[in-house]
Amino acid sequence: MIIDSVTQTASQIIHSCSGEQVTIKRTASVGGGCINDAHRLDTNVGSYFVKYNHAARYPGMFEAEAKGLELLAADTEDPELSPLYVPKVIGHDEAAGYGVLVLEYIEGGNQRSDFWEAFGSGLARMHQRRPDSGMFGLDHDNYIGSLRQFNQEFDNWIGFFVSQRLDPQIKLARDEGKAGPDLTNMFARLYNHLGDFFPEEPPCLLHGDLWSGNYMTGNEGQAVILDPAVYYGHRYMDLGMSQLFGGFNPTFYKAYHETWPLDKSWQNSMDIANLYPLMVHVNLFGGGYLGSVKSILNRFR
Ligand code: ADP
Numbered sequence: 461m462i463i464d465s466v467t468q469t470a471s472q473i474i475h476s477c478s479g480e481q482v483t484i485k486r487t488a489s490v491g492g493g494c495i496n497d498a499h500r501l502d503t504n505v506g507s508y509f510v511k512y513n514h515a516a517r518y519p520g521m522f523e524a525e526a527k528g529l530e531l532l533a534a535d536t537e538d539p540e541l542s543p544l545y546v547p548k549v550i551g552h553d554e555a556a557g558y559g560v561l562v563l564e565y566i567e568g569g570n571q572r573s574d575f576w577e578a579f580g581s582g583l584a585r586m587h588q589r590r591p592d593s594g595m596f597g598l599d600h601d602n603y604i605g606s607l608r609q610f611n612q613e614f615d616n617w618i619g620f621f622v623s624q625r626l627d628p629q630i631k632l633a634r635d636e637g638k639a640g641p642d643l644t645n646m647f648a649r650l651y652n653h654l655g656d657f658f659p660e661e662p663p664c665l666l667h668g669d670l671w672s673g674n675y676m677t678g679n680e681g682q683a684v685i686l687d688p689a690v691y692y693g694h695r696y697m698d699l700g701m702s703q704l705f706g707g708f709n710p711t712f713y714k715a716y717h718e719t720w721p722l723d724k725s726w727q728n729s730m731d732i733a734n735l736y737p738l739m740v741h742v743n744l745f746g747g748g749y750l751g752s753v754k755s756i757l758n759r760f761r
Pocket of ligand 1: 490491492493494495496497498509511547563564565566567673674676686687
């Protein structure tokens, strides 16, 4: 059941956007999310996707998600640079202790025959978008899952990856007793070799959390990307995450490579890129993920 105050906040957001008096016809819970409560809201002016959580626990989460979605959707003059479909942001607000985000509702569809090809080449074109600052990072912090993601800008990828991605996750795991000093030492040994795994490339616009739960098939059979943790970074981060829990078709990678070729050793770097989401999983879920992290780091003795 959706909370009454959330329905009211969502109605106001929809009213501000549409200018219409909003009547709720039906609400239904949507499963599949990791962090927030999600619902479909059917109204007299259309259907909407509504997510909510405790505002005090995750300050600014939905503001950051809205900014990320808008950045990915980018109203650029050149549709070639905005090739993947992103749900439209209707608005976000906080009321009665709840943060509420309202998005366009995406009706699921069946994958059209060029789904993977268009998804792969679309992601490669999205990755070709560059920050005005020319820096790795972003002008604001955001979240990955329910954890804070730091985006202080750096002029080089390795500096950013170590100080904004890996080190904060190692510190969190140590502070919360999920890992010991051996983990810090193991990462320190990797740090000497990081340059071997990331060819020098300019900062790319990244989805930032592109695992198989964060895309769906839209009603025209196209790929729709959801729930991002956007920043400008190395494109291996999105490619790595796409492989973390399976689900992306080989045609996706072929089309990506044809659009923006990858270095021939790119597959060897995926484990290294995935140390970040794996450490996020150690901090969110603990348990077996630390073993996965250590088995990657054990290569560096
Ligand atoms: P969380 O922030 O809790 O991880 P998500 O944003 O991933 O939640 O959304 C949970 C699920 O809801 C997704 O896996 C997807 O199936 C569905 N979903 C997300 N956004 C939309 C949308 N705009 N329209 C329809 N369904 C959506």
